[in-house]
Amino acid sequence: MAKVRGAIVVDVEKCKGCGVCVPACPSNVIELNKEVNGKGYHYSFMARPEACTGCTNCAVVCPDGVITVYRIKIPS
Amino acid sequence: MDIAIKDIIKKENLVYTKTKLMTDNVLSYCPGCGHGTAHRITMEVVDEKGIQEQTIGIAPVGCSVLAYEFMNIDMVQAAHGRAPAVATGIKRVMPEKYVFTYQGDGDLAAIGTSETIHACNRGENITIIFINNGIYGMTGGQMAPTTLAGMKTSTSPFGRDLHSMGNPLKITELVAQLPGTYYVTRQAVHTPAAVRKAKRAVRKAFELQAENKGVTFVEIVSNCNSGWKMPPVQANEWMEENMFPFYPLGDIKVDGELVKK
Numbered sequence: 001m002a003k004v005r006g007a008i009v010v011d012v013e014k015c016k017g018c019g020v021c022v023p024a025c026p027s028n029v030i031e032l033n034k035e036v037n038g039k040g041y042h043y044s045f046m047a048r049p050e051a052c053t054g055c056t057n058c059a060v061v062c063p064d065g066v067i068t069v070y071r072i073k074i075p076s
Numbered sequence: 077m078d079i080a081i082k083d084i085i086k087k088e089n090l091v092y093t094k095t096k097l098m099t100d101n102v103l104s105y106c107p108g109c110g111h112g113t114a115h116r117i118t119m120e121v122v123d124e125k126g127i128q129e130q131t132i133g134i135a136p137v138g139c140s141v142l143a144y145e146f147m148n149i150d151m152v153q154a155a156h157g158r159a160p161a162v163a164t165g166i167k168r169v170m171p172e173k174y175v176f177t178y179q180g181d182g183d184l185a186a187i188g189t190s191e192t193i194h195a196c197n198r199g200e201n202i203t204i205i206f207i208n209n210g211i212y213g214m215t216g217g218q219m220a221p222t223t224l225a226g227m228k229t230s231t232s233p234f235g236r237d238l239h240s241m242g243n244p245l246k247i248t249e250l251v252a253q254l255p256g257t258y259y260v261t262r263q264a265v266h267t268p269a270a271v272r273k274a275k276r277a278v279r280k281a282f283e284l285q286a287e288n289k290g291v292t293f294v295e296i297v298s299n300c301n302s303g304w305k306m307p308p309v310q311a312n313e314w315m316e317e318n319m320f321p322f323y324p325l326g327d328i329k330v331d332g333e334l335v336k337k
Binding site: 005007009014016019020023049050054058060062063064066067068069074 | 081089094108113
């Protein structure tokens, strides 16, 4: 079966660190960063990037639309 | 064989990005506020239907007063509560355009009740998108008509007492009774599944507007984590436990007929 891998890119300066994307991720990929952005928010990032399937759940639920999702199929 | 992240992040693998119909301005809303998601799904529908040049939005007074800064379409900002009246005028002058209002509960269900009810009763061919968070968010979390029984706000610090402060208003059920409304539904935007359903509802509302069926009314139950004094994720959980039993999600009126519960 072909494997699906995904990745997200967070617009760090626009992320407000609300954390709504964290429970929305079915693969438990996203966490809030210990670092802060220019406004002092703990922005979200891929803590376990190898588990991301690019399902777009995080981007769909993000109130500020800061998440961009990429997905690739890897033929086995 | 594993693949590097930089090989996944390529233009040809893009599956989701913010629609071009949302401007690059940083949203003025608090972290976790449902307004941003509601803006985005509305603009995604406009984008997917390819009606950017035929759509006119009416911004309200409230937190979303600056909606015209974020939605990359033609917009008018109406006086407090008067968005359905302004939308009526625009739609009657330009019946070929898609006209929608975007209002909060303080705007639509308090000061604008008269405009809302009469526009819905006249059956104007407009779409009303109504964000209900049960509180006046912009002015500092005062009690709204939609505030739940027992809910604490800055003007009801011991909880809303039904005896002295009256009952919460289900304005969506109210307008569904009127003959002018054709499609009335209640949605939410706190989980991915709910967002996708809400987007389908907004799409249906725009499609029915093109058929001149009457008012299409989409309520979106949303959070107000600043007004409710909770972190965003906890506010969403509180909303599921407390708001949804009183404001149940789902269609209320479909094809001009009330949905029997």
